[in-house]
Amino acid sequence: MQEARSKFVVEMEPKDAMLIDPSDGYLSPEGTAVLHFRRSSASASTGRINCKVYYCKEDEVCLYQPLVFEVPFQEEIPGAAPSEITLAYLVKPKASTSSLQLSITR
Numbered sequence: 001m002q003e004a005r006s007k008f009v010v011e012m013e014p015k016d017a018m019l020i021d022p023s024d025g026y027l028s029p030e031g032t033a034v035l036h037f038r039r040s041s042a043s044a045s046t047g048r049i050n051c052k053v054y055y056c057k058e059d060e061v062c063l064y065q066p067l068v069f070e071v072p073f074q075e076e077i078p079g080a081a082p083s084e085i086t087l088a089y090l091v092k093p094k095a096s097t098s099s100l101q102l103s104i105t106r
Contacts, residue, residue, distance in 0.1 A: 006064075008050065018047065044073060044074055046072050071085060
């Protein structure tokens with residue numbers, strides 16, 4: 001039986017406030033992804049990372065848990081150093097545990 005792959009999609013508000021690489025994709029087998037954000041505007045914006053995290057019980061059906069991370073970006077401060085934001089969430093299926101970590105650098 002092949003495991004279902006957990007995935008993510010990123011949305012920005014306003015839409016063109018950031019360049020995101022990648023803007024969608026799959027989480028690694030360890031449940032991680034690294035996203036790079038680059039501002040195209042100095043104004044404040046919000047990133048929304050929509051995830052569908054699958055977890056499978058041995059010899060049983062796979063289930064998923066939808067997750068949404070909202071990341072607010074303040075107005076750009078000229079000369080500020082790039083920063084890294086780590087988002088973590090623990091997915092707890094009824095029988096076993098898996099973890100999900102997203103590391104975001106901008």
